Amino acid sequence: MGHWSRAVWVLGLxxxxxxxxxxxxxxxxxxxxxxxxxxxxxxxxxxxxGYTGYIALGSAVSYGVGAYTMALxxxxxxxAPGAAMFWLVPLGGLVASLVALPxxxxxxxxxxxxxxxxxxxxxxxxxxTAINAGFTGSTSGLILPFISWNESYYNVPFYYVALGLVIFxxxxxxLVRRSRFGLQMxxxxxxxxxxxxxxxxxxxxxxxxxxxxxxxxxxxxxxxAMFVGQIFPQFVFDPLFDVSIALxxxxxxxxxxxxxxxxxxxxESFQQWLTLTFSNSSLYLILFGALxxxxxxxxxxxxxVFIRDRVTRRAAREKAAVAAAETTLAGSxx
Amino acid sequence: MSGSALTYAIIDGVLTGSVxxxxxTGLTLIFxxxxxxNIAQGIFVVLGAYLSYEIQLxxxxxxxxxxxxxxxxxxxxxxxxxxxxMSRLKGPEKTAMSILVxxxxxxxIEGSLNMIFSVNDVQINAWYVNRSFKxxxxxxxxxxxxxxxLAVVLLTALWALLYRTRFGASVRASLxxxxxxxxxxxxxxxxxxxxxxxxxxxTAAGGMVFGATNxxxxxxxxxxxxxxxxxxxxxxxxxxxxxxxxxxxxxMLEDVVGVVWSPVWSTMTFxxxxxxxxxxxxxxxxxxxxxxxx
Numbered sequence: 030m031g032h033w034s035r036a037v038w039v040l041g042l043x044x045x046x047x048x049x050x051x052x053x054x055x056x057x058x059x060x061x062x063x064x065x066x067x068x069x070x071x072x073x074x075x076x077x078x079g080y081t082g083y084i085a086l087g088s089a090v091s092y093g094v095g096a097y098t099m100a101l102x103x104x105x106x107x108x109a110p111g112a113a114m115f116w117l118v119p120l121g122g123l124v125a126s127l128v129a130l131p132x133x134x135x136x137x138x139x140x141x142x143x144x145x146x147x148x149x150x151x152x153x154x155x156x157x158t159a160i161n162a163g164f165t166g167s168t169s170g171l172i173l174p175f176i177s178w179n180e181s182y183y184n185v186p187f188y189y190v191a192l193g194l195v196i197f198x199x200x201x202x203x204l205v206r207r208s209r210f211g212l213q214m215x216x217x218x219x220x221x222x223x224x225x226x227x228x229x230x231x232x233x234x235x236x237x238x239x240x241x242x243x244x245x246x247x248x249x250x251x252x253x254a255m256f257v258g259q260i261f262p263q264f265v266f267d268p269l270f271d272v273s274i275a276l277x278x279x280x281x282x283x284x285x286x287x288x289x290x291x292x293x294x295x296x297e298s299f300q301q302w303l304t305l306t307f308s309n310s311s312l313y314l315i316l317f318g319a320l321x322x323x324x325x326x327x328x329x330x331x332x333x334v335f336i337r338d339r340v341t342r343r344a345a346r347e348k349a350a351v352a353a354a355e356t357t358l359a360g361s362x363x
Numbered sequence: 364m365s366g367s368a369l370t371y372a373i374i375d376g377v378l379t380g381s382v383x384x385x386x387x388t389g390l391t392l393i394f395x396x397x398x399x400x401n402i403a404q405g406i407f408v409v410l411g412a413y414l415s416y417e418i419q420l421x422x423x424x425x426x427x428x429x430x431x432x433x434x435x436x437x438x439x440x441x442x443x444x445x446x447x448x449m450s451r452l453k454g455p456e457k458t459a460m461s462i463l464v465x466x467x468x469x470x471x472i473e474g475s476l477n478m479i480f481s482v483n484d485v486q487i488n489a490w491y492v493n494r495s496f497k498x499x500x501x502x503x504x505x506x507x508x509x510x511x512x513l514a515v516v517l518l519t520a521l522w523a524l525l526y527r528t529r530f531g532a533s534v535r536a537s538l539x540x541x542x543x544x545x546x547x548x549x550x551x552x553x554x555x556x557x558x559x560x561x562x563x564x565x566t567a568a569g570g571m572v573f574g575a576t577n578x579x580x581x582x583x584x585x586x587x588x589x590x591x592x593x594x595x596x597x598x599x600x601x602x603x604x605x606x607x608x609x610x611x612x613x614x615m616l617e618d619v620v621g622v623v624w625s626p627v628w629s630t631m632t633f634x635x636x637x638x639x640x641x642x643x644x645x646x647x648x649x650x651x652x653x654x655x656x657x
Contacts, residue, residue: 082456082459084462086462135641138641138642138645140645140646141458142398142458142459143600143641143647145459145462146400147596147637147641149592150592150596150633150638151634151638153630153634154631154634154638157628157630157631158631268585272463275463276463276466276467279463310477311473311475311478313474314474314477315470315474316474317467317470317474318467318468318469318470318472319467319471321463322448322468322471325452325463325467326448326451329451329460
């Protein structure tokens with residue numbers, strides 16, 4: 030990691046940590062919470078789909094499972110509303126990972142583009158079950174224990190827990206990327222048959238990566254449920270969630286560490302701001318679709334790779350210019 | 364289960380299933396020739412339905428006659444989308460990228476439709492939607508039969524185009540092997556563009572029937588695309604016959620489950636059957652066995 034990129038990471042972290050201190054308006058801190066939740070999800074999604082090339086469009090299953098774990102446990106265990114409920118966040122992640130194991134075992138048997146379709150199909154199985162089953166409260170949803178924190182700082186604890194999830198997801202992604210396991214996932218992305226031939230246990234690597242990625246997404250779902258206080262099947266199992274985090278990762282740069290974080294930061298804060306200002310979700314759909322098409326057309330590698338290429342190219346050009354100048358100088362001296 | 368309920372399930376499976384077959388054929392054709400999964404197929408169906416609805420509302424043109432306008436319109440929409448976005452997708456991630464790009468196209472159209480028509484449900488209305496007749500002891504609205512006839516006519520026309528013309532031979536060659544087709548002088552790019560146009564144009568007809576048999580709004584596209592994807596994966600992606608068999612089979616099964624068990628769970632059968640079939644036969648019912656990474 031170069032000095033510059035390390036400085037950018039540190040600056041980014043400091044800016045995120047100071048945000049609720051500087052911007053105290055509860056409405057904006059709430060936008061911050063949602064944005065951080067999406068950043069954690071996009072980063073975690075990228076850790077499987079970006080590294081292996083298996084595009085999963087059913088992540089809302091994990092998000093919903095996490096949210097329902099939080100809701101059902103806190104309601105049925107009669108938990109005292111308050112900070113203790115944060116302990117259910119990792120539990121939500123764990124349950125999401127466990128649920129992901131049988132799903133992955135079925136979905137990962139098929140070829141890459143069929144995998145996309147089957148993840149969508151499994152998503153609909155979960156969504157329809159949640160809408161029709163009794164224990165989920167069906168369309169009227171579930172109300173979580175009411176947390177009576179003061180309105181002016183209600184959002185702040187959620188903000189820092191969400192920031193913790195982002196840091197967790199990023200560090201996990203970075204560690205996996207450098208590990209032997211991460212290299213095996215990249216090998217699967219580049220040529221699965223060859224990876225298998227070279228002794229990578231492709232099935233277990235894919236399944237482990239898939240289940241691991243669902244952990245953070247499940248935690249994010251649990252945190253979301255606790256934050257909003259009431260959940261509905263159609264909002265926690267939302268097809269737009271699936272495609273949103275995929276688009277965020279693509280926008281920022283698929284397979285990169287910073288890309289999904291940046292993509293989520295831009296898109297989610299933009300959406301929240303738009304909803305707050307215009308309360309018009311149709312306009313968001315149009316802008317979202319148009320923005321993504323522009324990115325595909327003008328920088329298909331994503332923002333991070335686009336900028337990195339520009340920087341390296343400029344550095345190369347400067348180096349070449351210096352070298353040329355030195356040659357000219359040497360020539361004139363001779 | 365009463366006999367008439369089973370009769371209903373079978374007849375509806377054939378009648379409604381053939382309309383789904385028409386829409387799914389467009390989707391599987393696009394995949395077979397271009398390796399593109401067109402998520403926007405669902406919103407194209409809704410777009411077709413809205414066009415028929417508006418033409419009838421403002422100009423008083425019967426939706427079936429209106430197809431003379433809506434089919435060419437959606438053909439042009441397809442060509443434009445293909446030229447503008449699909450033709451720029453290249454490389455090993457092409458299929459995955461196509462899913463996201465067509466999803467973005469779909470969101471763009473969904474947002475626009477919501478703004479123009481609001482999110483309130485509408486339904487195409489005509490005498491054949493309201494009047495029904497008895498078929499083997501079960502009542503059906505005329506639209507189901509008219510829609511079936513329309514689907515059969517268009518599927519036959521499509522079959523004739525693919526199997527009886529020179530252009531069709533180029534399409535089938537591209538379906539079988541794109542590289543080999545290019546090597547014997549077929550302009551695969553042009554074939555792909557026209558196929559995308561045809562694949563989109565059939566949604567005008569499918570959408571008209573869908574809009575007359577269901578109340579719809581822009582978000583109906585999610586339900587449609589998930590069904591259509593399930594159908595083409597079940598039938599084997601790129602297999603035209605597979606799409607037909609899977610469409611009729613799935614609608615029939617959904618109806619049977621709806622009668623025997625509960626309509627609430629009948630939609631789920633779609634996805635559960637898909638999951639079961641794919642765990643036994645990853646390439647689908649009629650799919651070609653391909654390399655895993657292909």
